[in-house]
Amino acid sequence: MSSDLxxxxxxxxxxxxxxxxxxxxxxGEEAHRAxxxxxxxxxxxxxxxxxxxxxxxxxxxxxxxVPRSEAERALGDLVDPLAAAGLLAASVGEVAARWDCRPxxxxxxxxxxxxxxxxxxxxxxxxxxxxxxTTDHVLGVSSASTSLAQLxxxxxxxxxxxLGTGCGVQALHLAGHADRVVATDVNDRALWATxxxxxxxxxPDGQVEVRDGSFFEPVRGEAFDLITTNPPFVISPATxxxxxxxxxxxxxxxxxxxxxxxxxxxxxxGGTCQVLANWAHVEGRGWDERLGAWLDADCDAFVVQRxxxxxxxxxxxxxxxxxxxxxxxxxxxxxxxxxxxxxxxTGVGFGWIxxxxxxxxxxxxxxxxxxxxxxxxxxxxxxxxAPASVGPADRLVRGADVxxxxxxEPGAEDPxxxxxxxxxxxxxxxxxxxxTAAIVGACDGDLTLGRIVAAVAQLTGQDPTLLARVVLPxxxxxxxxxxxxxxxxxxxxSV
Numbered sequence: 001m002s003s004d005l006x007x008x009x010x011x012x013x014x015x016x017x018x019x020x021x022x023x024x025x026x027x028g029e030e031a032h033r034a035x036x037x038x039x040x041x042x043x044x045x046x047x048x049x050x051x052x053x054x055x056x057x058x059x060x061x062x063x064x065x066v067p068r069s070e071a072e073r074a075l076g077d078l079v080d081p082l083a084a085a086g087l088l089a090a091s092v093g094e095v096a097a098r099w100d101c102r103p104x105x106x107x108x109x110x111x112x113x114x115x116x117x118x119x120x121x122x123x124x125x126x127x128x129x130x131x132x133x134t135t136d137h138v139l140g141v142s143s144a145s146t147s148l149a150q151l152x153x154x155x156x157x158x159x160x161x162x163l164g165t166g167c168g169v170q171a172l173h174l175a176g177h178a179d180r181v182v183a184t185d186v187n188d189r190a191l192w193a194t195x196x197x198x199x200x201x202x203x204p205d206g207q208v209e210v211r212d213g214s215f216f217e218p219v220r221g222e223a224f225d226l227i228t229t230n231p232p233f234v235i236s237p238a239t240x241x242x243x244x245x246x247x248x249x250x251x252x253x254x255x256x257x258x259x260x261x262x263x264x265x266x267x268x269x270g271g272t273c274q275v276l277a278n279w280a281h282v283e284g285r286g287w288d289e290r291l292g293a294w295l296d297a298d299c300d301a302f303v304v305q306r307x308x309x310x311x312x313x314x315x316x317x318x319x320x321x322x323x324x325x326x327x328x329x330x331x332x333x334x335x336x337x338x339x340x341x342x343x344x345x346t347g348v349g350f351g352w353i354x355x356x357x358x359x360x361x362x363x364x365x366x367x368x369x370x371x372x373x374x375x376x377x378x379x380x381x382x383x384x385x386a387p388a389s390v391g392p393a394d395r396l397v398r399g400a401d402v403x404x405x406x407x408x409e410p411g412a413e414d415p416x417x418x419x420x421x422x423x424x425x426x427x428x429x430x431x432x433x434x435x436t437a438a439i440v441g442a443c444d445g446d447l448t449l450g451r452i453v454a455a456v457a458q459l460t461g462q463d464p465t466l467l468a469r470v471v472l473p474x475x476x477x478x479x480x481x482x483x484x485x486x487x488x489x490x491x492x493x494s495v
Contacts, residue, residue, distance in 0.1 A: 392450025
């Protein structure tokens with residue numbers, strides 16, 4: 001491959017205005033949603049004009065062969081070089097894509113989206129066509145990669161590790177706020193795609209280093225400020241054909257356990273590791289108890305379980321992902337379920353594991369299947385940055401997103417139930433008593449917590465010392481959950 005091919009392709013994509021927003025404008029929201037479901041007919045109906053933008057959409061996103069004349073109008077003299085590199089298949093009359101090249105908007109730390117492009121393998125199973133995913137398939141933008149991108153902290157860091165980079169989605173995000181990024185993978189085709197995408201997106205020379213190797217082996221002895229990873233976490237008996245992007249070759253969830261146990265040794269003081277993962281629900285033991293045993297005592301850990309699938313539903317998802325059909329599907333289905341039964345696995349959890357070194361060992365393992373406000377990274381940062389405790393001398397500010405809901409009989413002196421609810425982040429909700437609600441309502445940063453508690457005690461006829469003993473731990477939990485923020489933290493956030 002010519003060393004300047006990615007840069008020349010970038011120029012052609014820019015000239016055609018082949019960006020995320022322009023593609024959505026061209027095909028419309030309905031067709032864009034259909035494309036998300038692997039359906040191309042609505043998009044094909046909107047791209048019949050033969051313009052360079054329409055040609056690129058048909059060629060790469062809709063997987064439609066286009067006349068060579070239209071491909072050359074969109075790509076200039078790049079058709080044959082791209083074919084020689086394996087990205088296209090070209091004949092005298094028409095051109096077809098062999099790799100996907102799609103626009104992808106990467107948000108800068110300030111939230112401003114920037115246009116990028118990602119080369120990856122073509123999406124399998126378009127329009128319901130039969131497919132069989134190859135073992136070295138290079139996954140493009142997926143729901144998992146999007147979830148990890150929304151989860152990942154976006155503060156400026158010196159060094160970051162994208163472990164199991166795939167086509168380099170996370171590496172592109174990290175390059176927006178890390179001085180140096182290391183991206184690793186065991187799949188040679190994925191490494192090629194990541195290097196191509198680094199060049200295609202015109203990242204500074206040397207900012208992203210791509211290394212071959214399994215898990216932490218390529219970075220032995222190194223430590224980073226931030227590690228993000230969507231490892232091959234599929235829980236299976238690890239027999240038969242393995243798809244590198246999802247299968248580790250290690251039975252069960254041991255790959256996630258090993259990663260979580262080893263990650264702290266590869267983090268600098270105050271460094272963060274964020275993992276998108278599956279874990280097994282084992283009969284007779286809580287999921288949080290199992291994961292809690294993996295966590296380093298010197299790390300703060302915030303684990304959120306977002307979904308739980310029963311064994312049958314889980315196996316069906318991943319058999320469909322592999323494109324396995326017929327008798328082979330039934331055989332593998334049965335083998336997989338038999339193995340789950342042998343291992344006493346009753347379900348599989350999916351969610352986020354967030355670790356930070358040099359903490360106090362604080363941890364929360366939360367089952368939270370409800371809708372959240374994306375991107376969720378700010379809520380993760382909020383949890384890590386919250387003080388471990390609060391005292392009477394602290395000045396607190398109620399979050400702008402906190403609402404109070406009260407339920408009771410008409411005319412009653414006090415409501416039967418008071419719920420504090422946040423409308424951002426995890427959108428938590430918490431039932432509180434009247435005194436706690438009054439304290440939260442009075443937290444505007446002017447008075448110390450001690451003076452507020454004393455005032456509420458006087459209003460409610462309670463002993464101030466006893467009330468403080470009861471409510472201060474609750475207020476501390478409200479601070480850690482983001483309902484309240486210390487005046488110092490609120491000032492720092494506004495700068």
